[in-house]
Every structure is written in C-alpha cells, then in structure tokens.
Amino acid sequence: MRLRIWMVVLVTMVVSITLVMPAAAKMKINIGSTYGPDAPAHFGQVKFKELVEQRSRGEMEVLIHVGGAMGGERDVFEAMSAGGLEMGAMGPGDVTLFFPKWSVYENPYVLRDADHFWKFWNGPVGKEVNDMVLKERGVMTAGMLYRGARYLTANKPIRTPADVKGLKLRLPENKAWIKIWESLGALPVVVAFPEVYMALKTGVADGQENPMESIWSYKFYEAQKYLIATKHVYSVCKYQMSKKWFDTLKPDEQQLILQAWKDATEYANKLAMDFDTKLLTDLQSKGMTLIQPDLPAFQKAVQPAMAELNRTVWIPGLYERVQAIK
Numbered sequence: 001m002r003l004r005i006w007m008v009v010l011v012t013m014v015v016s017i018t019l020v021m022p023a024a025a026k027m028k029i030n031i032g033s034t035y036g037p038d039a040p041a042h043f044g045q046v047k048f049k050e051l052v053e054q055r056s057r058g059e060m061e062v063l064i065h066v067g068g069a070m071g072g073e074r075d076v077f078e079a080m081s082a083g084g085l086e087m088g089a090m091g092p093g094d095v096t097l098f099f100p101k102w103s104v105y106e107n108p109y110v111l112r113d114a115d116h117f118w119k120f121w122n123g124p125v126g127k128e129v130n131d132m133v134l135k136e137r138g139v140m141t142a143g144m145l146y147r148g149a150r151y152l153t154a155n156k157p158i159r160t161p162a163d164v165k166g167l168k169l170r171l172p173e174n175k176a177w178i179k180i181w182e183s184l185g186a187l188p189v190v191v192a193f194p195e196v197y198m199a200l201k202t203g204v205a206d207g208q209e210n211p212m213e214s215i216w217s218y219k220f221y222e223a224q225k226y227l228i229a230t231k232h233v234y235s236v237c238k239y240q241m242s243k244k245w246f247d248t249l250k251p252d253e254q255q256l257i258l259q260a261w262k263d264a265t266e267y268a269n270k271l272a273m274d275f276d277t278k279l280l281t282d283l284q285s286k287g288m289t290l291i292q293p294d295l296p297a298f299q300k301a302v303q304p305a306m307a308e309l310n311r312t313v314w315i316p317g318l319y320e321r322v323q324a325i326k
Contacts, residue, residue, distance in 0.1 A: 026061045032070035033089040036217030041237040044268025051260040068194030081137040083244030096174045104319045108232040108302045117234040143239035143265030147211040148276040149231035153224040154207035161301035170205035183305040212279040221286040228291045
C-alpha cells in the first residue's frame with residue numbers, strides 16, 4: 001500500500017514538473033523587407049513563411065517586417081552582414097551601395113530585356129557577383145526575383161532626353177545613377193526608399209524611377225501624373241540571409257530553409273511575370289498617362305556617362321562580358 005502511494009506521488013510530481021516546464025522556444029526568423037505588401041516580392045516572403053512554419057512543424061516562426069520597417073537597403077544589408085538580422089528582401093543595394101565597381105548590370109540599357117536578365121543572373125557572371133558578396137560581406141543570396149523594367153514617373157510629359165532637363169528626380173544612394181541622370185540634365189534628389197512617397201507629395205522631388213510593382217505598391221500614382229516607359233534598367237529582388245546566422249543552424253534546418261526559399265522564389269517569379277503586364281493597365285486606371293518615349297534617343301544619350309564609368313569605376317571587362325551574353 002505504502003509503495004503504491006509513493007508511486008502515485010512520484011507520477012504526480014513528474015506530471016506537475018512537466019506541466020510547469022516551458023515549451024521549447026520557437027526559432028524566430030526575421031526578414032527585413034524593403035517591399036510593400038502588394039508586391040510579388042512580398043508574396044514570395046509570405047509563401048516562404050508558410051512553407052517554413054509548415055515544414056518545421058511549428059518549430060520555426062518567420063516574422064516579415066514589411067515596407068522598410070527595419071530601414072532601407074543599406075540598413076538591412078549591414079544588419080545581415082553583422083549577423084544581427086537573419087534575412088532580408090531587397091533590391092540591388094548589396095552591390096550598388098557596397099561594391100559599385102561590380103554594379104555594371106544595374107545601369108541604363110545594359111540588360112536588354114527579361115531574357116537577358118535571366119541569362120545574366122542564372123549564368124556564370126551573375127553567380128560571380130553573388131559569390132563575391134558572400135565572400136566579402138557574409139551575405140548569402142537564396143533567391144532571385146524578376147521585378148521588371150524600371151519606369152520613369154513625373155508630373156510633366158517626358159518623351160526625349162531633353163525633357164529630363166531640370167527634373168528634380170528622386171534617386172537611391174547610387175553614385176553611378178546620379179552621374180548618369182545628371183548627364184541628361186536632371187537634378188538628382190537622394191531619398192531613402194521608404195520616404196519616396198512623401199518626397200513626391202511634398203514636392204521635394206517631382207519625379208522618380210522604379211519598377212511598376214513599386215509604383216503600384218507604394219501608390220506613387222497618387223503623386224505622379226505620367227508613367228514613362230523608359231525601361232532603362234531590369235531590376236532584381238534578392239532574398240538574402242546572414243551567413244553568420246545560417247552557420248548556427250543544423251544541417252537539416254539549413255536544407256529546410258534553402259528549399260523553402262527555392263520554392264517560394266519560383267512561386268513569386270510566376271506571379272511577377274503576370275503582375276507586370278496587369279500593372280500597366282491598373283496604373284492607367286488610377287489616372288496615370290502612359291508615354292512611350294524615344295528609347296533610341298535615351299540609349300544614345302547615356303552612352304558618354306556609361307563610357308566614363310566603364311573607364312573609371314567598373315571592373316575592367318565586366319561591362320563587355322555582360323553585354324556579350326546572348
């Protein structure tokens with residue numbers, strides 16, 4: 001009898017201890033995103049979150065900090081590099097801000113179209129760029145998303161390079177772009193991306209340039225009248241990770257993360273191609289007037305500035321290697 005009582009007491013103690021012990025903490029994974037909630041780049045992150053939480057059976061939790069809540073591209077990249085942020089979803093700032101001599105591909109009329117874009121990024125030159133970022137700053141690229149061509153927007157019609165003269169044009173922190181647009185007579189205004197909308201609304205800038213998904217997602221159509229199809233750059237979104245953080249994971253966790261990004265990127269790229277076509281109609285329905293500018297004139301007008309950058313800034317031969325991709 002006494003033995004039975006002690007057994008009951010013992011079992012009760014074990015159950016009590018089990019009940020008061022905290023459940024194993026979830027692994028929290030933060031993504032610093034510079035994209036708005038209506039962009040394919042954001043939908044890709046949502047799909048990644050869904051896949052990771054499902055495949056980890058709830059042991060991992062993904063937190064998406066949308067719309068520049070954790071800062072612009074410089075802030076997100078530096079945080080990943082230092083190991084203070086697990087992941088980021090951003091544009092080409094990893095190279096244009098930190099390795100400008102490699103940034104040839106992100107300049108006007110270097111990448112010709114979507115086909116050239118993918119041949120570059122899926123080929124040896126694009127891999128070389130991403131491997132360099134990993135080696136130099138410890139930031140891994142887990143997925144590449146097509147964002148479409150960059151369009152100019154303004155509150156006056158722009159059809160030729162001469163129409164750009166005097167335009168207060170918002171640009172990111174990119175010295176090459178500033179030099180190129182200055183050569184056309186624009187007056188560059190450097191504004192962090194999360195602040196672009198207010199810069200346009202308040203007149204700090206009277207024009208900007210971005211892929212249509214950004215123009216739509218951030219409602220730039222509320223502050224801009226004309227959508228000008230300059231298609232001067234074919235932009236990329238990169239889903240990236242801190243190597244310092246990634247190296248703390250177990251091999252099976254690493255594989256889960258990599259596969260989830262692969263699947264989520266494929267999903268987002270399918271959306272992006274359809275989304276780009278739809279947005280052309282949607283932006284016009286919001287009151288924007290589409291202008292088809294003189295593209296050969298723009299391509300010719302930027303060549304002197306591009307030639308100077310090729311001589312003085314970019315890695316010798318890189319411009320030619322990118323253009324040679326067929």
